[in-house]
Amino acid sequence: MRVTGDDLREMYRRMSRIRQFEATTKELLLAGELYGAFHTSTGQEASIVGACMALRTDDYMVGTHRSHGHPIGKGAALDGLLAELMGKETGVNQGKGGSMHLSDFSVGSLGETSIVGSGLPVAAGAALGSKMQGIDRVTLCFFGDGASNQGTFHESLNLAAIWTLPAIYVCENNGYGELTAAHKTMAVEQVSERAAGYGIPGVTVDGQDVLAVYEAVSEAVARARRGEGPSLVETMTYRFDNHAIGIRIENYRDPAEIEHWRTRRDPLVLFRDTLGERGVDGDELDVIDKEVEAELAEALEFARSSPTPPPEAAFTHLFTNPIDA
Amino acid sequence: MHTVTYLEALNEALVEEMERDESVFVMGEDVTWALMGSTAGLAERFGEERVRDTPISEAGFVGAGAGAAMVGMRPVVHMLIAPFVYVAFDQLVSIIAKSTYLYGGQAKLPITLMAPMLYNRGNAAQHSDRPYPTLMTIPGLKLIAPATPADAKGMLKAAIRDDDPVISFEDGGLWGQRGEVPDGDHVVPLGEADVKREGDDVTVVALAGAVSHALAAAEELAGEGISAEVVDLRSIVPLDRETVLASVAKTGRLVVADPAHEMGSVASEVAAIVAEEGFWDLQAPISRVTTPHTQIPYSAALERPLYPSADRIAAAARQLMA
Ligand SMILES: Cc1ncc(C[n+]2csc(CCOP(=O)(O)OP(=O)(O)O)c2C)c(N)n1
Ligand SMILES: [Mg+2]
Numbered sequence: 079m080r081v082t083g084d085d086l087r088e089m090y091r092r093m094s095r096i097r098q099f100e101a102t103t104k105e106l107l108l109a110g111e112l113y114g115a116f117h118t119s120t121g122q123e124a125s126i127v128g129a130c131m132a133l134r135t136d137d138y139m140v141g142t143h144r145s146h147g148h149p150i151g152k153g154a155a156l157d158g159l160l161a162e163l164m165g166k167e168t169g170v171n172q173g174k175g176g177s178m179h180l181s182d183f184s185v186g187s188l189g190e191t192s193i194v195g196s197g198l199p200v201a202a203g204a205a206l207g208s209k210m211q212g213i214d215r216v217t218l219c220f221f222g223d224g225a226s227n228q229g230t231f232h233e234s235l236n237l238a239a240i241w242t243l244p245a246i247y248v249c250e251n252n253g254y255g256e257l258t259a260a261h262k263t264m265a266v267e268q269v270s271e272r273a274a275g276y277g278i279p280g281v282t283v284d285g286q287d288v289l290a291v292y293e294a295v296s297e298a299v300a301r302a303r304r305g306e307g308p309s310l311v312e313t314m315t316y317r318f319d320n321h322a323i324g325i326r327i328e329n330y331r332d333p334a335e336i337e338h339w340r341t342r343r344d345p346l347v348l349f350r351d352t353l354g355e356r357g358v359d360g361d362e363l364d365v366i367d368k369e370v371e372a373e374l375a376e377a378l379e380f381a382r383s384s385p386t387p388p389p390e391a392a393f394t395h396l397f398t399n400p401i402d403a
Numbered sequence: 404m405h406t407v408t409y410l411e412a413l414n415e416a417l418v419e420e421m422e423r424d425e426s427v428f429v430m431g432e433d434v435t436w437a438l439m440g441s442t443a444g445l446a447e448r449f450g451e452e453r454v455r456d457t458p459i460s461e462a463g464f465v466g467a468g469a470g471a472a473m474v475g476m477r478p479v480v481h482m483l484i485a486p487f488v489y490v491a492f493d494q495l496v497s498i499i500a501k502s503t504y505l506y507g508g509q510a511k512l513p514i515t516l517m518a519p520m521l522y523n524r525g526n527a528a529q530h531s532d533r534p535y536p537t538l539m540t541i542p543g544l545k546l547i548a549p550a551t552p553a554d555a556k557g558m559l560k561a562a563i564r565d566d567d568p569v570i571s572f573e574d575g576g577l578w579g580q581r582g583e584v585p586d587g588d589h590v591v592p593l594g595e596a597d598v599k600r601e602g603d604d605v606t607v608v609a610l611a612g613a614v615s616h617a618l619a620a621a622e623e624l625a626g627e628g629i630s631a632e633v634v635d636l637r638s639i640v641p642l643d644r645e646t647v648l649a650s651v652a653k654t655g656r657l658v659v660a661d662p663a664h665e666m667g668s669v670a671s672e673v674a675a676i677v678a679e680e681g682f683w684d685l686q687a688p689i690s691r692v693t694t695p696h697t698q699i700p701y702s703a704a705l706e707r708p709l710y711p712s713a714d715r716i717a718a719a720a721r722q723l724m725a
Contacts, residue, residue, distance in 0.1 A: 138474065172507030183509035188473050193497045199463045200498055203470020203478075210428065210452065210476060217470075230494075233463025240458065395508040396542055398566040401594060401641035 081289065086353060089131055089288050090363055093123040093346055094370045096147045099156060100319075102374055103146070103163055107323055112163050114177045115192075119147025121318035122250055124345030126151035128291025129218060129248045129313070132299050138186050138204045138217040140197040143178040144250075144317075145190030148220055154182035156377035166384040173387045174395060188217070194255075195228025197221060198247070202234045205243035205308070216244040216302040218295070224255020226269045235310065239276040244302035246295060249312040250285065256321050257330040270312040278308050285313030286345045289352065316343065404585055410578040412552035413441035413517075416559035417479065419588070421449050424477060427563055430455040430464055431481025431517075439483060439519055440578060465491035465516070469498045472514040477563060485518035485572060486532040499568045500543030514569075515562045520611070521575040522662065522699065523710055531699040531706075533611070533663040535572050539639050539672070545593055546639040548572040550614035552582035554637055557591030565593060574612040574662070594641030598650065602632035605656040605720045608647055608673050610636045612710075613660035613692070619713035620720065629724055639669055647673060648681045655686035656723040660711040665693035687723040692716050 100118040107116050119126060122144075130151035133139065141148035149159060154170070159180050162169025169175070170182045178192035188204055191197045201219030208215040225231060226249055238245045249269045253260050266272065273280025279301070283294045291313050298309035316339040320328065350363055394400075407415065421427045428449075432438070435446035435456050446454040457464040461482070468478040482488055488495060495516075502510040522531040535546050545567055549555040555573070562569035599614060600621050609617035614635045621631035634650050636643065651657050657677055661670035670691040677689060692711045700706050 140470075170507065171505065171509070174507045175505050179505055181506045181509065183506065188470065189498075189502055189506055189510060191498065193493055196466070196493055196497050199466020199494055200470035200473070202463065203467030203472070204474045205470070206467055207471035207474035207476045210471070211426075211474075230462050230466065233458075233460035234466070236458060237460060237463045237467055241455075395504045397545070398503055398508075398511045398513075401545070 081292065083358065085131065086356065086358060087366065089127050089292070090349060090353065091366050091370060092127045092130070092151055093288065093349065094367050095156065095373070096123045096126065096150045097346055098370050098374050099150060099159070100146060102378065103160070104319070104323055116177045116323040117144040117321065118317070118319045118323065119144055121339065121345070122147060122252060122285070122315045124288035124349065125250050125285035125291055125313040125315045128288040129220070129295045132292055132295035133186070133216070133218055135185055137215050138188050140188050140201040140204070140217065140219045141190035142197060142220055142222060142225070143190070143192035143194070144222070145178055145180040148190060149180050149182045149185060149187055152185045152187060154185045156374055157380040158182060160377045161381040161384050164381045165386060166381055167387040167391070168380070168384040172391065172395070195221065195225040195230040198225070198230045198234035201245055201247070202238045202243055205238060205245035206241060209243060214303050216246060216299050218246045218248060220248050220250055222255060223249060223251040223253065223260040223269055224263070226272065227263055235276045235278065235308065238308035239278050242305065242307040244305070245308040246298040246302060247308060247310045248295065249310065250315055251312050252315050252317045254321065254331070257327060268312055270310055273310040278310060280310040280312070282312040282314060285315030286343045286348055288345060288349050404583045406581055406583055407552055408578065409552045409555050409580050409582070410440040412556035412584055413559055413573065414443055415584070416556045416563070417441065417445060418448065420560055420563045421445065421453065426475060427477045427479065428453040428455065429479045429481060430457050430468065432457055432459060432483045434481050439481065441517065442481065461487050461490035462494050466494035466498055468514045469494060469502065469512060472512045473502070473510050477513045479515045479517060479563060482516055482518045484530055485520045485534050486530060488516070488518060488534060496541055500541050503567070504543060511566050512568050513566045515559070516570040517573065518570055519573040519575050523576055523706060525701055525703060525706065527701040528698040533572070535639055536663045536668045538570060539669065540667070543568070544640060545569040546572065547593060547637065548574065548611040548639060549637055550574065550577060550611055550635050552580065553584045553589065554591055554597070556584055557589045558593065558637065560590045561593050564590070569593070572611060576612040577615070580615070594638045594643055596643035596646040597635045597637055598632060598646065599635045600631070600633040602630035602654065604630045604654055605658060605723055606632045606634060606650040606654045607658045607660060607716060607720065608634045608636055609660040610639070610662070610669055612662050616711055616713045617660050617716050620716035623713060623717050624720055629720060631720055636669065642672070644676055644680070647677065651677050651681045652684045655684055657685065657689045658692060658716060658719045658723065659689070660692040660716050662694060662710050664696055665691060666696050668693050690719040690723060692719050
């Protein structure tokens, strides 16, 4: 895959956006300005952005309860996402979704869904729709290592395989489903091995290396666009925060393990090194970080000054064609 | 007008909607083989791209229907038999019913589920369900249960054209019933009850297979000088309160006949609505004729008496007149 200098910079920008968005929103949560079940994407930026950058804007994406990073990776503006977290009318979901469902359909999202494993069939269906419409769009589905133990994983990958659907299933394997280690919940080493059961390609890549993810997903996307069917890509990654902010149980992960990932396997640090080797100056990246900081400050201002939805809004959007006008 | 069976009427609806709109497609188990009748001839006519046999993966293909709907298709998902919706329950509840709301109106889900109810034919506890009461408790789903060939056709067409999820409950007991269907593009809007017989003394609100029993009961009661009005609800969500309340205002008495289990049934909902909004019109207590709160047994000797029948409906009406 050819990656231009602009692509590299855009990758870094999106990773920086996720990192800073999560740092800011976590602060706001702890300060009581935000609420709800809050799962951050911090530590998983390379996996998200590498996968999303392999897509076109008009390609579809289905996501999970860990929903903040995905839309940012796909190119969504920060203001609507932040406003959504604040429960504002200007939020991407108009205040109906919140932290586990940040979904910006204008960048191809078909919904971040918080019932673990529930997005996989939807992604197969979106891919089926595009195929039937004769449009060369692909659908990428994010899901976790934990979700790969749901029946929907089996049903969806099988459907996608027998119908040769243009779908890319990206398993963000962060080693844990809530507090339980992934290896305790499956009898194979890697989620990608399961691809064999569906007769589709399955690969495992370093999820902290944005270019490795980009390359693997790009290959899967190309295969899907050629009409050759779905793929499973597993990205080995790690979440730097606890499963959800506010969970007090910490001892399920070895502190040395957390320390190792945070200090040696930070995807932004690793990417800065790579970019340096490719001749992108560190100062230039600092400027990007500053620009993102300003963007986020503006988004925060927008979200704070946005109105909350009127009480009647609890009753809108139940249907597209309302039944009781 | 032309005369067809209930099942043929459903088939006409599918053929016509697939003809008029390329985004309509059908999927489910054995649909190309028309195991459940209504999809007969579709694969031959429209090809296996638009008429898809699925693996036995209810969660998978119901959820895939949702995804296809979100990107602009109009899937008709055949459930084979209504209780199989339980296997796909999360997709139905968490995705199909909730996505339009959860994403603040960004998602549109024009999906139709066809759910035949095969009760009163020795299929025992797991295959005889009439699961609409469970589903009517879930905001975001529209539910219909037509009782005649004309309504079966017209309402299925309306369901397919609707931009929201609709579950069409077919009553398997009516599959072979013949009836007149208007020629041309016959569409029956969702949410409109139909007065199938006019009367003055007692209102019988009935649903699905109970409608023909209600009509038979009304005939029987007429011989005894009791004039019964039969309101066919047809649509569960939206529910036509006005027609029900207007009929009760006229007759002053209400029997509700519903083949589902009594607890939390459509009959219960209609009774509650009339108790709240039509109380002062009532001259007698409301009577529900439903299936008792037990499992469905195999033996016909045990199963038959459980469901609403003309006799049970007539007996309930007589009691209100006494
Ligand atoms: C069906 C279902 N069961 C349980 C939960 C509670 N839950 C929320 S996140 C989660 C762990 C998911 O693990 P994984 O798929 O690996 O995603 P991760 O949180 O690691 O990103 C669980 C069990 C849920 N939301 N849905
Ligand atoms: Mg996980």
